[in-house]
Amino acid sequence: MTGADGGLGPPISTERIHDGVIVNLRRSEYRRPDGSVVTREVMDHPGAVVMVPVEGDHVLLVRQPREAVEEFTLELPAGKLDHRGEDPLACAKRELAEEVGRQAATWRDVGGFYTAPAILTEFIHCFIATDLAPAEGEHEADEDEMIEVVPWPLADLAALIDQVHDAKSLVGLLRLERELRAAG
């Protein structure tokens, strides 16, 4: 009855509510496998990347102002795809250079996830980046972003996991901890 192994179809009708800088909001109707029709408010998002950059015996984080939650948060570096369909690895390389001024010789895709599948189309691709070096060219973080790079010792990863309260960063750091344990 639930078609648990299949997908769900695209909307059968859509009304635009708001087209903003980051957030586009619409109201769409969907037909379910049982024929019923439901209405959902959906935010469209092109997708994103989150990077777990390991430099020697540190993981590199960013501290930045997040006005929406009225806090400076400690997060893994991340960024939005330029457009739906952009190659996530290309985006990750660009964002790693922009946010923390590094390039990585080794990239590993460790799986992605939806941010909030009830309301937001955003899918985040997660990469562990190792063999780091300074990025070529100037490190030009967006002036508006006020990003501070924070290296954190891998030996204190558990304390970091206690402190971070951002979903995508927790997934990345818990995956890193798991990989280090498997390797060590």
Add this chain to the structure above:
Amino acid sequence: MTGADGGLGPPISTERIHDGVIVNLRRSEYRRPDGSVVTREVMDHPGAVVMVPVEGDHVLLVRQPREAVEEFTLELPAGKLDHRGEDPLACAKRELAEEVGRQAATWRDVGGFYTAPAILTEFIHCFIATDLAPAEGEHEADEDEMIEVVPWPLADLAALIDQVHDAKSLVGLLRLERELRAAG
């Protein structure tokens, strides 16, 4: 310069964009510690809970249609606070009964996180729930929710983590794996 240990203030001005069923969208101006003013589009959300219910040697998941991402997703049970400030544990108990028809004798708060701190105020409280029993009263899931309960063997937790692609569920399951390892 960044006031990294402090909070950020509330908005200095706000314009409502949309008041919807789940999503309320506004455009707000914030003054940063350096005096500059930035504009952010923010979705307000009362907050939520996610539960990691362990019954014997299984963890209980839910499979449900998520129209926004056009998939049936496998997630941990979760739910929205009735209002900002509702006790998260009370909400978790209600949602566990409604979504999977269980009550739990033991609840442990394992820390919470923001879903998407750049754009959404939602903070999700995460609980590991053990010593389960059938919920008292009728199990009345919202008809509209089409939720299927999926017990998953703890022995195959790694395979589950490979399969789930929902951020809050991954945080909960990675935390559970970590705790089982520490205990075992």
